Amino acid sequence: MKYSKRVSSMQSSPIRKLASFEESAKKGGVKVYHLNIGQPDIKTPKAFFKAINDFDKQVLEYCSSSGLDDLINSMQKYYNTYNIKFSKDELLVTNGGSEALLFALMAICDPDDNVLVPEPFYTNYFGFGQSINVKINPITTKAENGFHLPSKEDIISKINHNTKAIMISNPSNPSGTVYTYNEIKMLSEIALEYNLWIISDEVYREFVYDNQEYTSFGNIPEIYDRVIIIDSISKRYSACGARIGSIASKNKGFIAQVLKLCQGRLCVSTLDQVGAAKLYETPISYFKEVIAEYEKRRNVLYDELMKVDGVVCEKPSGAFYILAKLPIDDAEDFAIWMLEEFSKNNETVMICPAQGFYATEKLGKNEIRLAYILNEKDLITAAKLLKEGLEEYLSSKIKSFNYKNDELTLN
């Protein structure tokens, strides 16, 4: 039996590839610290569970396809605190940010259309595109300048007849980059000049450090008719297991298109929505504590990484990721080596090779993404293990190189 080309051509999750090595390490009695996944350890606010426990209907019915009224109301108020004004019929609840991204792409792109995306990008953008025959058209950014955008001309040169949108995550997963006001303005100008949509994935909106300014595309009035804001409660309120995301746009025609897709899948989990409505009422002050915690963690991890010669990485200002270029050839080989060969006091670290975050072939092969989602104590241990592992890996590579050279001399 044959499978479709679109899905056959999708790669399996790069994280899954390493799972068997992780299992072997664990079976061998080694404790594995996870810096490879974006699953935060922060407690989910109790209001979420309380609201669900208080649910007292005897029949768990379908909810409206566009979303639970209470949740839409609290989302509206939440955006308002950032001076982003949406009316209720400009908001749709989705099965996580994932479905929001898929539906946005479906509603604006036909097969063989493409969307401009700064690379490295969230790896699933690629998969969503492939599953519906939409291409990712990468705008390459580099570790050397903190993964900030290239010039306007460079970006424009990538646009072709089938380009329908610019898709961007800000703060960025995987790089942690927070785009400046000028960058957001530049992309807005391009969108206006070339009649492109902007799909702005802002699920890490609150995770901005060093008191840096954050600009949402929702705050650029000139492009209100072409901005699509993607959101999710997963990271914001550490509620990844509740699949609650949203699409927001002041383009009501666009919302009407997406609503058809929402009606097709009937509705989003009723109970998760009941809980999420309360999460969005969490006072903004809640984030102060969370952000202080993440900022501390970033510093620990970044400082340790910087102790290794040859590591290239600007200190990222957002999300909870560090994307670093290492003085090695193959980050996947290093990630496997950390699980197979390395341990210190029976402990090691699992990292995520970054090649899967690039569309351009061969890019990212010597880069890794680290998620600082462990508590400070564990993170200090993990950061030190990573530094020691990297040094040992580098010196073993030099030894093996010298050994090979010696062999050559002998023969």
Place this chain on the structure above:
Amino acid sequence: MKYSKRVSSMQSSPIRKLASFEESAKKGGVKVYHLNIGQPDIKTPKAFFKAINDFDKQVLEYCSSSGLDDLINSMQKYYNTYNIKFSKDELLVTNGGSEALLFALMAICDPDDNVLVPEPFYTNYFGFGQSINVKINPITTKAENGFHLPSKEDIISKINHNTKAIMISNPSNPSGTVYTYNEIKMLSEIALEYNLWIISDEVYREFVYDNQEYTSFGNIPEIYDRVIIIDSISKRYSACGARIGSIASKNKGFIAQVLKLCQGRLCVSTLDQVGAAKLYETPISYFKEVIAEYEKRRNVLYDELMKVDGVVCEKPSGAFYILAKLPIDDAEDFAIWMLEEFSKNNETVMICPAQGFYATEKLGKNEIRLAYILNEKDLITAAKLLKEGLEEYLSSKIKSFNYKNDELTLN
């Protein structure tokens, strides 16, 4: 700004079209009985809510992309009671039956491929197809013979080079038809002879009346390598608001393809899965009571409908729908008339025009779908209202016809 052709071409939900008329009726103080939607009133088993209330983790984490172990285990046992044997790695949990259908189509069809579907069919099949450029290739069935399948030759004549699968819901939404063993065997033969997949939507598996025999495609061993079984807890356990469905197939290559799509959207709601694991442990005896209740309701509605001259409909044996051909021209006009013009003791009935369940143009224009999901008392009232409404509508049409004829005579 432009939208994609694929989504622009999707029609809005036919049910939504009537929503404004429903609102007006309600504002006018009229009570509206709903026979238009498949939202059952049966209580969700308490085990679902209990399991969720007992959830005691402080961080609501991502679940595995393939599904929660406990849920997979109970699904496996559930299938076993029907002598359908799946290993754990042949089962994937999805966001409702909707996502299961979409992912199955994605994994086997490329743009411009088509799937054979007996029409009338669940209207969202059409939308799922359009959203990913897959065409529905209808096999027309008729009210006159209870919407059973045409001959093998008729079906084969529809197959072309781009036909990849037969997709069928059994028992059928919207017709309530339960396909016979011979029909299932015939489709299996066609699938083997023409190398087609079978996507079998069996979400109403338990809802079979009159002690009729039910044959799952999971019980036809010859085609184990091409059968994809779609399921959902929505109707089975009256838990529509929990978005839990599944894909099952003994074709492990197919499961590997779909797993990539599952990984892309990360996971399904953790809490809904925790609850659903307990639902699948509900003893099969639970269904006895539920089925007796639905069978009683079907009889009430069917008997009332049969009192009207010219209504064509065989007594359906499954699901909780009746699809009937009425002696009228336009079922949508009748549905609106019931909401706008008709009421008896300030009560009326909302029905679903059936045209949206057909792919072939103009078919179903004089048909309606009724869902018998009200308690017996309400259903008796609703059925009588529908009979009276239909009679009054028919006689008003005759009057208006005579009046127009009189006018013509006078002029």
